[in-house]
Amino acid sequence: MSRGSRILACGALLVPLLAAGCANEARDADTLEISTISGGPNDPIDTVVREFRAANPGITVTVKKVPFDQHLQGIRRRLSTGRPPDVVTTLPGYGESSSSASLADKGLLLDLSASPWSKEILEADRRITGDGTRTFVYPVSSQxxxxxxxxxxxxxxxxxxxxxxxxxxxxxxxxxxxxxxxxxxxxxxxxxxxxxxxxxxxxxxxxxxxxxxxxxxxxxxxxxxxxxxxxxxxxxxxxxxxxxxxxxxxxxxxxxxxxxxxxxxxxxxxxxxxxxxxxxxxxxxxxxxxxxxxxxxxxxxxxxxxxGPAVGLVVPKKAGNPGLAKKFLDFYAAGRERYARLDASVPAIPVRTNKPDVPDYxxxxxxxxxxxxxxxxxxxxxxxxxxxxxxxxxxxxxxxxxxxxxxxxxxxxxxxxxxxx
Structure with missing residues (x-):
């Protein structure tokens, strides 16, 4: 899937219930910016964000949603700029210039190895979520x-x-x-x-x-x-x-x-x-x-x-609020089984087992x-x-x-x- 790069416009679709902001505006210490793909009506990210805000009074979470192709086209350039989003949806492993391993090879991602969920990643997926020793992406769902x-x-x-x-x-x-x-x-x-x-x-x-x-x-x-x-x-x-x-x-x-x-x-x-x-x-x-x-x-x-993992979340090395970004990923991972039920997906990091799984269909x-x-x-x-x-x-x-x-x-x-x- 060869795709060109293009910086996403500030007028991208925003989750209606969340505050919005353009990329050139200053971000305060209690603001988290997430860039993700437009999903369906049962997109788990909406529920995760709503519950994360409720669990952390005083923070503001801004979510930009754009169509799949447009989102992937702009990731690499946005992560190379002075102020990328704090959390970004991308594809795990290699395969595209905007996939997590490609971004990690360029030094554009934070090491997430210290996160509690990192130790639970399936052994077969460690070369996709990282380099075998370090972890660069939280794998959300399996395919x-x-x-x-x-x-x-x-x-x-x-x-x-x-x-x-x-x-x-x-x-x-x-x-x-x-x-x-x-x-x-x-x-x-x-x-x-x-x-x-x-x-x-x-x-x-x-x-x-x-x-x-x-x-x-x-x-x-x-x-x-x-x-x-x-x-x-x-x-x-x-x-x-x-x-x-x-x-x-x-x-x-x-x-x-x-x-x-x-x-x-x-x-x-x-x-x-x-x-x-x-x-x-x-x-x-x-x-x-x-x-x-x-x-x-x-x-x-x-x-x-x-x-293998289908989609994942990364934290850019230049993220304005890396601590809050990691906290968000930990929050998502802790409730991953419940959130996966919203769109009938399967968590890439299994719960209560060390075996991968598939939906009932x-x-x-x-x-x-x-x-x-x-x-x-x-x-x-x-x-x-x-x-x-x-x-x-x-x-x-x-x-x-x-x-x-x-x-x-x-x-x-x-x-x-x-x-x-």
Whole structure:
């Protein structure tokens, strides 16, 4: 998801019940400024802020909310200025220039290792929330990649959930003969659906046999093009395209169009993360969706679920009130289980267990998580955002018939750097 940078205007959408202020106004010692993403009506941040204010009389909390893309575009530049917000929402790990690890590499974030919740972060997430020894982001929610579907629709079509990759291809061909497509898809830059399918395939094709591939790639001990599992995952994506799994115009359609096709039953399934439920329900709020593990292998024992933190909060090194910012994060973390219920999400730092979890609509994924049959959200471990861009564009080029799988992997290796640029 390659995005340019742009400073956000002071007239961004503000949470109505909170005081507002422009970036060039002086901030007093009892004022906390939060910059976050526009959420839905049940956005937990609103409740957290309201309760934090009630628990700390005399403080003022200002919350700026802007759409996802606009927010990410401005983060890096705002954190580099003389007066950034005190708390900022961003994506954990690498993957984009505004993701937490990229910002930490540039020395733009405070070390949060002394926070009480830092010690409770899952071991598998420590390289995403920090550098293995230090913590730079409070991971708010967790995400897992799987396949959305409406059980009633599959039953009406006389189909069952596939459990092997060969069954996926057979299902695609069967559905195509009926004039429909098996999977909603879009190849537009930043839309994400090609990436989700790619990650689901790589989880089984790469990480079932080589669970430490991410670490080896970071250490320069492996390449994408030189790894048989990555080549196999790209070939599998090509096979899905050839089997008619996606609409012929998918490469140019929007994410919203893909969601509408899914809602209308023109596409029977959609691969995404658990946090994209609202996207696929947008076309029809009455859809009762469930998720099943995407089978990226013909060996069910090798099926893996990509999982990792979905969104996080950071404190800029130049924050005006770092102490109050850390206090806010500690407050949020202490009530994280209750706050997560507001939008049906799952805390990235589990409560009363050391195992990751998923929402109830994705309960079919839960046994894989409990058994440790998981893989990382891979691009969270790719320091240079250009690697992600090459991957996403390469998958789209495969949809268009303009690039073969091997070319994409070589382009990803060519874009690789050891740290964020």
């Amino acid at each position: 897992a990649v799987g396949t959305f579907y409406d059980p009633k629709v599959l039953a009406r079509e006389g189909l069952s959930v596939p459990t092997t990759f060969s069954e996926v291809l057979t299902l695609c061909r069967t559905v195509a003969r009926k004039g429909k497509v098996a999977f909603a898809m879009t190849g537009q830059e930043g839309a994400g659906l090609t990436i989700f399918v790619g990650l689901a395939l790589a989880a089984s094709d790469v990480f079932a046999d080589d669970p430490r591939f991410g670490e080896r790639r970071l250490a320069g001990q492996a390449t994408f093009a030189g790894t048989a599992g990555w080549a196999r995952s790209m070939e599998h994506f090509q096979q899905m395209k050839d089997a008619g799994c996606f609409d012929k115009g998918a490469a140019g359609s929007s994410r919203e169009a893909a969601a509408q096709a899914f809602a209308k039953g023109e596409a029977l399934m959609a691969v995404g993360t658990t946090v994209t439920l609202q996207l696929f329900q947008a076309g029809d709020a009455n859809l009762k969706l469930k998720m099943f593990p995407f089978p990226g292998s013909d060996d069910p024992a090798k099926v893996r679920i990509p999982i 994705a309960e079919a994924l839960r046994p894989y998580l409990q058994a440790g049959k998981t893989a990382p959200i891979m691009d969270q471990h790719w320091p240079n955002p250009e690697v992600h861009t090459q991957y996403a564009s390469g998958l789209t080029e495969i949809l268009l018939g303009k690039k073969d799988p091997g070319q994409t992997l070589k382009a990803m290796d060519a874009a690789w750097t050891e740290r964020a640029p």
